[in-house]
Amino acid sequence: MTEQRIENVIIVGSGPAGYTAALYTARANLEPLVIEGFAWGGLLQQTTDVENYPGFPDGIMGPEMMQHFRTQAERFGARLETDDATRIEVSREGGLHKVWTGDQLYVTRALILAMGAQHRKLDVPGEAELAGRGVSYCATCDAAFFRQAPTLIVGGGDSAMEEAMFLSKFAAKVAIVHRRDDFRASRIMLERARAIPNIEWLTPYVVEEFSGENGSLSVARLRNTADGSSRELEVTGAFIAIGHEPQSQLVVGQVETDAAGYVVTKGRSTLTGIPGVFAAGDLVDHTYRQAVTAAGSGCQGALDAEWYLRDTPFPLSEAEIAEAAAGASA
Numbered sequence: 001m002t003e004q005r006i007e008n009v010i011i012v013g014s015g016p017a018g019y020t021a022a023l024y025t026a027r028a029n030l031e032p033l034v035i036e037g038f039a040w041g042g043l044l045q046q047t048t049d050v051e052n053y054p055g056f057p058d059g060i061m062g063p064e065m066m067q068h069f070r071t072q073a074e075r076f077g078a079r080l081e082t083d084d085a086t087r088i089e090v091s092r093e094g095g096l097h098k099v100w101t102g103d104q105l106y107v108t109r110a111l112i113l114a115m116g117a118q119h120r121k122l123d124v125p126g127e128a129e130l131a132g133r134g135v136s137y138c139a140t141c142d143a144a145f146f147r148q149a150p151t152l153i154v155g156g157g158d159s160a161m162e163e164a165m166f167l168s169k170f171a172a173k174v175a176i177v178h179r180r181d182d183f184r185a186s187r188i189m190l191e192r193a194r195a196i197p198n199i200e201w202l203t204p205y206v207v208e209e210f211s212g213e214n215g216s217l218s219v220a221r222l223r224n225t226a227d228g229s230s231r232e233l234e235v236t237g238a239f240i241a242i243g244h245e246p247q248s249q250l251v252v253g254q255v256e257t258d259a260a261g262y263v264v265t266k267g268r269s270t271l272t273g274i275p276g277v278f279a280a281g282d283l284v285d286h287t288y289r290q291a292v293t294a295a296g297s298g299c300q301g302a303l304d305a306e307w308y309l310r311d312t313p314f315p316l317s318e319a320e321i322a323e324a325a326a327g328a329s330a
């Protein structure tokens with residue numbers, strides 16, 4: 001039986017919330033372990049210019065910003081595990097919490113959940129089958145594959161505008177397909193998108209089906225939500241930008257989540273209701289979902305964890321040590 005190291009704090013997730021929590025807990029000498037995932041950096045890895053993060057008057061590219069977050073956390077001693085968490089088991093009584101990456105078990109006194117959110121799916125026929133073959137959730141990642149191609153973007157928020165503007169630099173045409181005539185996107189983003197000649201606007205329409213030719217996307221069937229009429233659009237690229245879903249799957253049923261799957265925290269804190277388990281960033285936030293608010297929330301998570309560790313007796317009881325040792329042999 002190998003001896004199981006007991007971590008002070010494990011952070012699961014590596015967007016602005018996760019790395020900020022890592023930075024703060026590292027600077028508090030807690031030697032945090034960050035389970036950052038293979039695709040570390042969160043959704044900002046998939047964005048281009050970030051113009052609304054204070055401190056960068058000329059803007060910064062999303063991936064570059066996340067590299068900075070990561071480097072800063074590491075500089076103060078955060079340890080990074082570039083692997084995906086596959087299972088989490090929280091101790092309801094606030095004992096030791098467990099996180100697995102495959103067969104590897106980690107045991108910790110405090111746990112900060114910062115798994116963020118992922119792209120929402122349309123759930124229409126053809127979407128899953130043609131994902132990666134024309135259907136994409138990230139124009140920043142995939143736009144270059146669609147040079148001079150006819151494309152569409154689904155959605156009416158800032159993400160859809162941002163994706164459309166980026167894609168318009170590559171594609172022959174970008175049709176923005178939105179289910180209402182009104183747009184949720186901010187005025188500045190809408191105005192910028194409206195000024196681009198190869199963006200066209202199709203409202204109020206929803207995509208009902210994607211179909212392909214030789215395994216690649218060729219047609220999107222649209223339905224007008226006002227009069228019910230249908231039309232077909234020949235496209236080889238379709239980008240879905242209809243918002244996000246919290247990545248709470250590993251903790252659903254163990255910490256309180258709301259109807260949409262966001263982790264519920266107490267008041268303005270990051271406390272989940274399970275002693276020693278905190279949640280931060282997009283995982284808890286349906287409302288603001290900004291890099292800067294996620295970073296602030298990660299800082300709160302770190303401080304909450306630090307105060308918890310300060311106020312919670314250590315060493316552990318014999319039962320807890322035995323439990324951790326049992327975990328090591330599991």
Ligand code: NAP
Nearest residue numbers: 122155156157158159160162179180184241242243288289
């Ligand atoms: P969002 O604001 O929630 O917008 C999602 C859009 O998708 C809405 O227009 C919604 O339509 C539509 N939609 C949702 N489910 C749909 C479905 N099943 N079928 C068809 N359409 C559907 O999400 P977001 O655009 O990802 O933005 C999230 C947050 O990030 C916002 O606060 C935004 O301001 C921010 N953001 C900012 C920037 C920037 O400033 N550079 C860039 C990206 C995101 P309805 O409007 O009809 O509900």
